[in-house]
Amino acid sequence: MLDDADRRILRQLMAEPEASAAALAERSGVTQSTLTRRLAALRKKNILKGTRSVIHWPALGYEVAVSLRVTLEKSEPRAFDEFIAAAREVPEVLEIQTFLGVVDVRLEVIAKDMAHYQDIYRGRLLTLPHISEIDALMQVSQVMTRGAVPL
Amino acid sequence: MSIDLDDTDRAIIRALAEDATTNAGELGRRLDLSQPACWRRIQRLREAGIFRGTRVDLDLDALGFGVSVFLGIKLATKGRVSLEDFERAAAAIPEVQRIEHVLGLYDYRLRVVARDLSDFERVLRRRIMTLPGVGNVEANVLLSEERRPGPL
Numbered sequence: 001m002l003d004d005a006d007r008r009i010l011r012q013l014m015a016e017p018e019a020s021a022a023a024l025a026e027r028s029g030v031t032q033s034t035l036t037r038r039l040a041a042l043r044k045k046n047i048l049k050g051t052r053s054v055i056h057w058p059a060l061g062y063e064v065a066v067s068l069r070v071t072l073e074k075s076e077p078r079a080f081d082e083f084i085a086a087a088r089e090v091p092e093v094l095e096i097q098t099f100l101g102v103v104d105v106r107l108e109v110i111a112k113d114m115a116h117y118q119d120i121y122r123g124r125l126l127t128l129p130h131i132s133e134i135d136a137l138m139q140v141s142q143v144m145t146r147g148a149v150p151l
Numbered sequence: 152m153s154i155d156l157d158d159t160d161r162a163i164i165r166a167l168a169e170d171a172t173t174n175a176g177e178l179g180r181r182l183d184l185s186q187p188a189c190w191r192r193i194q195r196l197r198e199a200g201i202f203r204g205t206r207v208d209l210d211l212d213a214l215g216f217g218v219s220v221f222l223g224i225k226l227a228t229k230g231r232v233s234l235e236d237f238e239r240a241a242a243a244i245p246e247v248q249r250i251e252h253v254l255g256l257y258d259y260r261l262r263v264v265a266r267d268l269s270d271f272e273r274v275l276r277r278r279i280m281t282l283p284g285v286g287n288v289e290a291n292v293l294l295s296e297e298r299r300p301g302p303l
Contacts, residue, residue, distance in 0.1 A: 001213075002214070010207075010209070010214075013207055014207050014209075017171070017205040017206065017207045018171070018205050045213070046210060046213075047209060047210045047213045047214065048207070048208075048209060048210075049208040049209065049210060050169075050170055050207075050208045051170065051171045051172050051205060051206070051207050051208070052167070052168055052169060052170060052171050052205070052206055052208065053164075053167040053168050053171040053202045053204075053205055054168070054202060054203045054204050054205065054206055055164060055168050055201065055202065055203070055301065056200055056201060056202060056203035057301070059154070059199060059200040059201050060154075060156075060201065060303075062302070067251075067253065067260060088299065091299075091301065091302040092301070092302050093299055094298065094299055094301050095296065095297070095298055095299065096296070096297050096299065097221070097293055097294075097295065097296045097297075098293075098294045098295045098296075099221065099291035099292060099293060099294055100291070100292040100294055101289070101290060101291030101292055102289055102291060103221075103291045106221065106291075110301070110302070135255065135256055136255055137223070137251075137253040137254065137255040137256065137257060137260060138253060138254040138255060139251050139252070139253055140251075140252040140253060140254055141251070141252045142249075142250075142251050142252075143238050143241075143242065143250040143251060143252055143259075144238070144241075144242045144247075144249065144250040145248065145249045145250075146247065146248050146249070147204070147205075147206050147207065149209070149211065149214065149216055149246075149248070149264050150245035150246060150264075151214060
């Protein structure tokens with residue numbers, strides 16, 4: 001359902017989301033009106049869901065980032081729903097993912113410093129329902145993020 | 152923390168984190184600011200490094216990337232293989248979306264996309280398991296994901 005022109009446009013858009021329509025059209029090898037029409041169609045099909053600014057949390061004073069890996073009590077049928085609903089109530093939780101594998105749920109948590117993290121961990125995270133096991137990976141540095149998939 | 156934020160600044164950050172294409176005029180109208188005043192605030196936030204960049208959100212399934220996998224990787228020969236070598240080689244794999252150096256059970260956390268599970272197996276065997284210094288690898292296949300607004 002995507003043709004080569006769509007792919008070229010998406011590749012250029014992923015490479016530089018803030019590029020002007022004129023620049024994107026030229027790099028994709030299409031006219032500006034084709035670009036506008038194709039982007040509108042991709043949005044309508046919800047293939048292109050949106051463009052967002054990524055917040056750099058350390059600049060807002062959140063220096064600590066932790067990947068919290070949780071295994072849930074599988075004997076409780078509502079464990080996933082109740083755990084996730086409760087995790088949404090913790091403001092410092094940035095991402096919630098569920099998995100097939102060793103880990104059931106992962107939370108990306110930020111905190112201002114280690115003391116703040118310890119408060120959140122003890123007061124808000126360890127108290128989340130249906131946790132069977134929990135371990136943490138502390139982020140030392142973000143080495144790379146790629147805004148593009150190999151289309 | 153070097154920048155003082157008021158509620159309007161926080162509302163601007165939230166709005167741009169939802170939709171980066173919102174322009175200063177539109178955002179100003181929503182927040183009861185003039186276009187120039189809103190533009191100045193956005194500039195000030197950008198200059199303070201509040202934003203790390205702009206991302207396009209795509210329906211990866213519809214684009215043929217049906218599988219996302221989170222990998223935990225332990226290096227086998229720490230000290231002998233340089234972290235830079237591992238990082239450089241991992242960053243060169245097009246399917247790798249994100250690399251984090253972490254402390255804990257693993258040394259690195261990777262996010263990888265693939266077309267399907269057999270494509271993931273190819274990436275894992277040919278590209279990941281051959282990375283310099285790679286030891287124990289744990290793979291978790293992503294089932295669902297949601298992003299939260301964060302503490303603003």
